[in-house]
Amino acid sequence: MTGQAAVTAAEAYAGDRVRAVWHRYSRRGDRTSAGSRAYTAYLVVLFGAFFLAPALHAAGTSPALFSLSAPGAATSVSCAFTVTLCWSAQLAGRFWGPLVLQPFVLHVFTSTDLPPTAYLGGAARRRLRYAGTALLLASCAAAYLTTDLFDDLGTVPQAVAVAAGAGALGAVAWLWGQVRTPRDNLVLASAAGATALLVTLTGHRIPDAGTGGLWLVAVAAATTAVILARVAFRSLRTVDLARLARESSRASQAQTYVLTGTLHHALDLYRPEPRGFTSALFRPDGRLRGHLAQGAVRALRTPGRTSAAALLLLAGGALLAAGTAGGPALPLWAAGACCVYLGSGRVGETWRGLRDELTLPPLFGGRWRGTLARGLAWPAAAVTAGTLLGGGAAAATRWPQYDAHPADTALLAAATIVLVLGARFLREMKSNLPLSLLLPVMTPFGDLSGLLVVAWQFDGLVTVVLGTALLHAAPSAPVAAALAAAIATCCAWTGLRRTRSVW
């Protein structure tokens, strides 16, 4: 059979060809066994029985964390939630979209003459259905746990409709983020923000602002989702297959890291490559610039990450100021600490340089002389400055209601910064998964060693959240500051031990 004749015969059966490939691929050797499915179901049951059910029961029998009974409050919050979901989904799509396939299968498909819609369309529709359903359930659960929308039967249909609309919009925005250009994504993000503002303002004018506004949000989100879906699916015909192959390859590698318990290695794959400022590390006379200037130059080489860090630090500083002033409010305080923690990791590449210097054998003489100063000067200075700037701006606009103890507020904010820097150092010095974590931890509920591995993966964040809770429980600000210093010291010591365990 010649190639031309065979292909002509095969042309009429594009659907059959795609189905044949998926059929063969789904029957490959290491597909999920009944045992591992049963174990997953067991973990889900444990989660439901010991966490979800008590949380739902507690939420049903206690006052709501956020009351949305004020006129227009529900509309404003649901608009903010929907637009945030849309932006997050777009961002997620840029890194790991619904079209990501196993590299081998994608290579097989892209080597054929099949149109991309034939083999990407089905997978995209299926994944968007799953994502939309998951977002609907998660939104409903979050609304039930934190608001009073489900307390009154009259608002339940509207709340579910908003969750459904937001879920559909989020799922479609996920695909949009992957298949459309950055410019189109910026347009959508701006349009979503403007629409949310418009709907919020319109919702306040509706006579029955509580339920009418929610219906308006739901209809607007669903309509936008339908329009976006048509355009996004039409874009599948012209999707950049070479870029999709690179994304799929990176995602496959990252998945392997995640499944082997090294999430931080997977996240490293998504760091942008530095560009620009190639000779800025040196002064005109050829000498190296100072530690702070070096850190700033290296940060400017990854402008996207640095911009994200600036936003997170400013927001974190503002939240910290709001959370620690006027009597500490734990949710705001913890949210601010988490923002500062996330910003501290994106503020520059010196963390990675420090890890490399501490974990690799010393090639150029003394290890300690200047290593820590060189590695920590920029992140410590940038995190402190960004957080104080955000807190100062919040204080200047009189956002948080201050009490008569500004010194305590400043001390608590400084203590939180120290705690966050310690937690970040602990996380950044992480290398390989300790084998001891793989030993079984037998409990009446079975082997729960997997939970330890999960906690190890997110140890920095866990430290920040638990540490903030401890600081909140401290009887006074000086005691909280001493506690933060102790925790940060403990983190630094553990981080240094991690680097030595590699040798």
Place this chain on the structure above:
Amino acid sequence: MVPVLAADGAAVELADTTLLAPTTFEVGPGERWCVTGGNGTGKTTLLRAFAGTRSLTAGSVSVRGEPVAMTDPRHRRLMASLVEPVPVARDMTLREQVALVAASWYGNSTAAAEGTGRVVERLGLSALGERFPHQVSSGQSQLFSLALTLVRPADVVLLDEPERHLDRHRVDLVAGLLAERAEAGTAFLVATHDPALVAACDGRVELG
């Protein structure tokens, strides 16, 4: 007759470095041509230009008289290539993967099964068909990559050093399979350092 492959003064320069000096030749249907030359003379660059993954800085290349365009289904239909490393599925056996590539062209027809069996047998992979990729040697892995490339229909095939990691017997197996496909009308452009493969070709492009 329109040549299957044609290069007309095709050249690639990067800054002050010449990756491919101006090259001109034509390959007809069913012909086997080889590209020879030392390391760095542009053999792989020339193949990438035909595969559409490398842009030329001067001249042109064409497939069946039309410019190369990877986004064009007709181009992908005409051409198979083993120039870049092929991703493999670590959880599928060699035979399963070859069959999957065949299914992507022939669906669930008997042609898929027959094509798979024929290529696997002709490349001496029958005894290795039930193994996974990590269970074979470098040479066997190279034969597997060739099987993935040759199991699909194509009017023209680009191969970059197909003799890599292969002993003399396996090189002869590959040469025999190429001759068989060429008789059926498939044209080949093969970058190689192997004298036996060069001798078996109908034409030669010497670079450098």
